[in-house]
Every structure is written in structure tokens, then in C-alpha cells.
Amino acid sequence: MFSRLFGRKKKENEEMAEVHISPNQNWSFLGADMHSHFLPGIDDGAKTVEDSLTLIRSMIDMGYKSIITTPHVMIDYYPNTTVTIGNALQQVKDALKENNIDIPIKAAAEYYIDEYFMQLIEKEPLLTIKDKEVLVEFSMLYEPPMLFDAIFRLQSMGYRPIIAHPERYLFFHQNFRKYRELQERGCRLQLNMLSIAGYYGRNIKAIADEMLSKNMYDYCGSDAHHEKHVNVLKVMAGTKDYHTFANYPFLNNQLCF
């Protein structure tokens, strides 16, 4: 069914723009979404404030009660700081107010683990999802040599890492033990909902399904960048995956504010 959704043809994209969600089967039980790219013009997510509003309206339609949006902090591509993120958040908050759109929104970040991040940890306070929890990601193609050192340093500063979309790191697929190791080292794991929908392909879906069946995830996130992602979530709410999510003890509700 999802293969139809991920088609690249223009006609299919137009069809997706008309997706509606059932009020009886939406994502409200999750409470908060804690991974998205809704701030305008500072990463590969929303390009304009209008995009931000469209995406946020869709999240409200899907029943979400709070949004913690997480722009990339990735020195080579998106050199965001607490200032760029804070300014973009303020722009969105002002636009929400002007348009009478009522949903609590705050910003954290999705930090890319590399040498720059290792310096950043020491230099300034990091933006957190809640309390001292920090969302991190890394290359999907190779394991960064400083991965476990970064985790250790974060923890020694009192932070708790949340590993974004572990199912997407291809080099872990043949070494499932690494996921356990991340957990044993105190990391939380965050599922991308789109992975279960098959959006990133069959292999990533298979790993996500397996991790979900083994109760390995703590949070789930939309990781929505644009309306196409949001439409996949809307369709997903009408499939059997919805019930899998509804029966899983995600901690997202604890993030509502």
C-alpha cells in the first residue's frame, strides 16, 4: 500500500496533498512529537514561515498536543546555534499567534556527532528535548570513530543521549548487538515513524519492526521535514501500524508541556 505513497510521479504527489486523517484514529495518544524540522530556512525542513504553519497545522489535525522541533546542527551543512534556532522559533511563534494557531511549541536540536560536536559539548549548553536529554544523529553510512566517546562525554556532562532513528544506520544492520550496546550505555532510542511505514525502504523497515517487537524504543518521532512526510503519517493512521503504535509504551506523553 505504501509503495503508492512513495511514488515519484507528480500525479501521485498531488493525490497525497488531499490526504485526510480520521478524527477517531489519529496520533493524539502520543501527546508530543519530539523530532521534526519545522523552523523556517535553517535546515532541510520548512523553507518559509508559511511552510512551518502548514506543517504545524497538519500536526494539530493529527492530534498532537505539543511539538518539540529539532533543527539539524551539522557544521558543514546547517551550522545552527542556539541563536539561529531561537530566532527561527520566535518567528514561528509570532506567526502562530497572528494566525490564532494554538499549540505549545519549543525547539531543541538534532546534533550530528562529529569532531565539531565534540568541541561543542565542552563549549556551551546544549538544547535539550526535556531535562538533560539530547537528540543526536550520525552518519548513516559509517560508524563515527568518536561515537562512544561522544556518548561518554555527554553523560559526564550530565546529559542523556537519545539516538535518533537507530534503524537508519546501515552499518548496524549486520551487527544488531550495537543497538543493545547503545542501550546498555544508557542511551535512549527514538524510532522514526516513517521507518515503520517503509518510507526509507524495506531493510530499514525490517530493522525497525524487529526493534519495535523487542521493545527497544523509548520515543517515536515524525522526523517530518515537509508535507509529503506528514501525509505518510496521516495515511499510516489508517493502517494496522496504528494499533502497533497505540499498544507500545512510548514515552512521548511525558514530553507534553
Ligand SMILES: [Fe+2]
Ligand atoms: Fe531529523
